[in-house]
Amino acid sequence: MDVTPGQELSAKGRNKGSRTLVPGRPWPAVRTGLAWSGAVLFPAVTYVTFSDGQQGFDLLMVLASLVLAAVVASLLRRRPLPALTLLLLGGVTATMEMRTSEVSYLQVFAGVCAVGYLAAARPRRTSVTAAVLAFTAQMGSLFGFPPDTGCLPGEYGMRNCSSSAWADDSGQSAVLVAVLLIAAWMAGSSARERRTHAEALRSQATARAVTAERLRIARELHDMIAHSIGVIAIQAGVGSRVIDTQPAEARNALATIEATSRETLAGLRRTLVALRRPESESEPGADGGTLDPPRDTSAPPPREPAPGLADVDRLAASARDAGVHAEIRRRGESGPLPADIDLAAFRILQEALTNVVRHAGTDTCRVTVERRDGELSLEIEDDGRGGLPAGTGFGLVGMRERVALLHGRFTAGPRPEGGFRVTALLPLPPVEAR
Incomplete structure (x- = not known):
């Protein structure tokens, strides 16, 4: 296939990435070169502008000086010291050619602004x-090219100014310039x-948010x-022991394993869908997280409500299995609870019952x-062994974290009369706030 020169140039541009030719947009190197060329010309253009300004300013030269001053100022971000040197040199040439207080003030103003920006x-x-x-x-400008202060011209063009008065004015000006520069810096x-x-606070907040979300996911998955x-491990053990002697009991164990596995897979699917959905489409969940549909919104899966205290009987049935x-x-009054408290209460009961099943021996x-x-x-x-084996995992830690997030109180430990007790007290918002 024949390749035209334009196609070849386009292919080379694609290979070189940032060097691709775009109509109307020169290469960055060309733009930088033009900018520095203008910056180098700034002192000379300023000199000519103020030299001619003694007989009347030329509007074009003034505009050229302003444009080049803006170019030099734009270079302060990339090469601060060279750009500042050119800016100050332009101010010195202006002061050298037009020794007025206004030009001196303008030079001081430009220097103060540049120092403040760089600081x-x-x-x-x-x-x-x-x-x-x-x-x-x-x-250097103040003492080398002092502004005219109204002194009368003397013989041979010299000024009849009092040296002490000029020294006092210069000293005050030097102090003023130093104070302005220090204040700007x-x-x-x-x-x-x-x-x-x-920025450090934002980074810390981001890190804390990431850590909190990671812990939330870990608690949710663990619980x-x-x-x-x-439950699956216990039922599998029961089924394996009675499969030859009690087939019906083995079938019940397998049915329990199947139902528990399906329920767990559904929960995992909800959690993974929430993690994969874009943040912009997230909706607040019951535990401070999100309950989100998948990215493909054309056929979203049905959402299941987050578990709560209404599902305690299901937990009891699972423990019974x-x-x-x-x-x-x-005990006490009934009624709906805030979503975060409802979910936390369910997870605490779920983990506590899991510990009873696995560790209590009752x-x-x-x-x-x-x-x-x-x-x-x-x-x-419970009335079991009254403790947990060392290194049993993160169950108690997760329960304590859930309660702490809701500003509640949590205790867990052996009972004096034997067994183990887990207690969680979760504060409820006022009725009118719900």
Whole structure:
């Protein structure tokens, strides 16, 4: 296939990435070269502008000086010290050709603004060097090309000015310039420190948010999977022992394993869908997270409500299938709970029952759910071994974290009369706020 010169150029541009020719947009190197060429011409153009300005300013030359000054100022961000040197040199040439107070003020203003900007945008070492350069250039202009102050011309063109008066004025001007430069540097440095501090706070907030979300996902997965895997392991053991002697009991164990596995897979699917959905499409979930549909919104899967205290009987049935009879006691008023408290209460009961099934070594336990004025009380106690083996995992840690996030109180430990007790007290918002 024949390749035209235009196609060949396009292919080369694609291979070189950033060097691709785009109509109307020159290469960055060309733009940079033109900018520095204009910056180098700035002192000369300024000299000519103010030299001719003694008989009247030329509008075109003034515009050229302003444009080139803007170009030099734009280069302060990339090459601060060379650009500042050219800017100060332009101010010195202007002062040299037109010795008026207005031109001196203009030079001081430009230097002060440049130092303040560099103090805010660049490291301290660069900004201090810039301040020293600006002060040196302005002192050179002040003492080398002092502005006219109304002194009468003397013989041979010399000025009949009192040396002491000129020295006093120059000394005051030098102090004023130093104060202005120091003030500009301090203001810029303070702005830079505030920006750096704000960026550090944002980074810390992001890190804390990531950590909190990671812990939330870990708690959710642990509470959801640990309970199911515990039930599956126990039922698998029962089935394997009675498969030859009690086929019906083995079938019941397999049915329980199947139902528990399907429930766990559904929970995992909900969690993974929530994690894969874009943040912009997220909706608040019950545990501070999100319950989200998949990216393909053309056929979203049906959403299942987050579990809550209404599903406690299901937990008791699951524990019963695992060989532990859980006696459920409900006290106090009934009614809907805030979503985050409802989910946290369910997960705490689920993990506590899982620990009873796996570690207590007993076939009974008591679950008390009591709703008092402004507080939800959860208590799970058993008459088993009265403790947890060392290194059993993150169940108690996860429960304690859930309660702490809701500003509640959590206790867990052996009972004096034997067994183990888990207690969680979750504060409830006022009725009018729900």
